[in-house]
Amino acid sequence: MRNALIAGLLAAVACGIIGVYVVVKRIVFISGGISHASFGGIGLGYFLGISPILGAVFFTLASALGMGLVTKRTRLPEDTAIGILWAMGMALGIILIGLAPGWPPDLFSYLFGDILLVPDFELTLMLILDVTIIGVVFSLYKEFLALSFDEEFSSVVGVPTERLYLLMLCLIALTVVVLIRVVGIILVIALLTIPATVARQFTHRLDRMMLLSILLGVAFTFGGIWLSLELDWASGATIILFSGVVLLACFGFSKLRRRKLPPPQANQG
């Protein structure tokens, strides 16, 4: 239980920061591709007899770079390339798990998460990945802001846009790995987008949006874990459903507020 809460906290930090970029730069689809392709890494881990999560770290980084390069450098339409690599990663995972010696593992926990069974080793790995993500975003904050807002202008003023975009995809890959145990490969995309989307309702500053979505992420994971224990539901799915309900409530509330009040005055920040 202690491990589950720590894992929830670490996951909220990673998805709070990176989810904001995923949402404002509108790279949800490529993030979905990266997260699904990570299944190939789980398979690779089993096949090589190392920790599947460790296998996922390297494989997901490689597939993020691959998707980034294919979409930027080839003439293939971006969504086509992502769709292909998305399925290829998953197919590779299934084949490798089939080839791996011994009893087939419990795939369900990787696909849909199982936060109540996070071993200590994986907590340490999650912590290292979190620290890496925070460090990179802290030192390249203004570059990532420029890149997300206006890629062409950024390259005119000398921002190395392609390399930074690939780095951003790598950070998404690391975030995906952090989230695999919490909500699973298939549900990752919701935890990347929902906290940032809710946070966006309340601020128009990127740094505050990150802070707010971390706090929301903590509330979602902790609330989801508690609900899943109370109701005896699958933890990952409960976290996602709980987040979704909060998101809908937020939208409903803000719509109601807008209808009741006179039109809002100039938005001061």
Add this chain to the structure above:
Amino acid sequence: MPHEEVVKLEDVWVHCDGVPVLEGINLSIEQHDFLGIIGPNGGGKTTLLRAILGLVKPSRGRITVLGETPPGGRRLIGYVAQHNLFDGDFPISVWDVVLMGRYGRAGLFRRYSESDKRVARNVLETVGMLDFKNRQIGKLSGGEQQRVFIARALAAEPKLLLLDEPTASVDTAMQTEFYQLLERLKQWMAIVLVSHDISAVSIYVDKIACLNRRLFYHGSKEISPEELLATYQCPVQMIAHGVPHRVLMKH
């Protein structure tokens, strides 16, 4: 006053998928020039600007920007793109948009310095948008956004300002104000303004060039109907814009 050459294009060709977009362009822009480039849509106006910025590579010919090849000369160019297709809901303030223009001076990993912030403040003052610095960019009108993007271009302290259809999203009343701003900026830098709106451009610019794959350059802004015809290859355009040299002579 000695006239420094800011941009020089010598026999520049640009191909896009094997189709020529620019053919044999020769152009020289000097300090304090205010050049208007007009021409039909698809005539290569944006491509010409992108070639000067080094965003597209010419297949033949040479481009020199302040004595350097384009990617190197970029940091001395302020660029205002045609469509600022940003997400209107993007969480960024006017202030942070303008600071982005200082990136070339600040560089990788570094925070924006006090002097960067001083410049950002000055350029916002110049375009009359300092009071809006904490607004979210998407909450401004089209004309106000355009002024912020000009401020962002100016923040680089450029020697050359490239404007691509800058008045497209600005209403007529704001346009006059906008051209007066350019009139002032002309003292400090060369300006190249690209537009398909002949009458508006011709009042304010000092020189005009017509671009339709080939460039028809005029030392002054008097264009004969024959030259215009050669650019547009369609007399209907002239009627739509009025008789061009009558409009030009008045001013």
